[in-house]
Amino acid sequence: MDETRLRRELRDAALAHRPDHSRMLARVERGMAAPAARPPGPATRWTGRRWAAAVAVVAAAAGVVGIGGLAATTLNDRPTAPASTLPAPGPSARATATIDPGGNRWWAQSDLGLTTDTTVSGLTVELRIVRTPGVVSTGHWRTRPAEDFAVTVTEEGRELVYRWTLKPGRTVPSGAHVFAGQYNHAEGVRDASADTYTVVLTGADGGRSTLRGAFGPTRPE
Incomplete structure (x- = not known):
């Protein structure tokens, strides 16, 4: 027709x-x-x-x-698009990276100060120390209980990596916490300007937030 x-x-x-x-x-x-x-x-x-x-x-x-x-x-009759769900906001926190003043010409400690405003149910802290001449891990520590974290120290490319991961079922309360990596290095003042950190926090509602930053250059006293 x-x-x-x-x-x-x-x-x-x-x-x-x-x-x-x-x-x-x-x-x-x-x-x-x-x-x-x-x-x-x-x-x-x-x-x-x-x-x-x-x-x-x-x-x-x-x-x-x-x-x-x-x-x-x-x-x-047109299909209706599913409503999008925005992810929950992650925990509020702040981080500060410093070189511990207690080091010497052959040894140093990189400190990451982390302040959480609420209880955290998931946490991963990572320090990446560039393997400048003589850098070798000598240990690590944190202010939270040792049994709450799985800890690894690995060499990835040109970096020495310290990683703390909160175990399932454990929590980190609000407040100030410190995570530190220790290492030897070649004699002299080591430049830490290329060293970095990453912190991933997860709240009880599943919200996630990430903090990233770097250590400033080390200056002689």
Whole structure:
């Protein structure tokens, strides 16, 4: 069925003032299916423009005979996008990296001071000490109970890495805490400006926050 015939049938139906929804939709469906009965020939291409024209005619007729719900149903049947859920904010905390003044010309200690404002249910503290000449780990410590953390000291590329990970079921209360890595180095004043730290905190509600920073350059006393 071409557009002229479709428009004529819809217009006739509208003028008949018969607000029969089922009959109206049946007419449209029969009209759109009619090309299948034609003798073989070039197929009718329902391009975007033709389809838009047909929809416009149906909408115009709907305004007369009272089937305006047709367009609304089409819109309402569209799938609704799931509502996005924002992650919970992570615990509030602050960190300060310093070189302990108790070191000497052959040995140093890198201190990370961490202050948490709330109880933390997940915590990973990582110190990365660049392996300048002579750097070798001599130990580590923290102010929290040793049994609360799994600790590793590894060499990753050009860095000596100290990592403390809070064990499942343990917590860190609000307050000030210290994590320290100790190491020997070549004689003299070692430059710590390339040393870095990362702290990942997880709250009881699953919210996560991350702190990153660097140690300042070491200056002689």
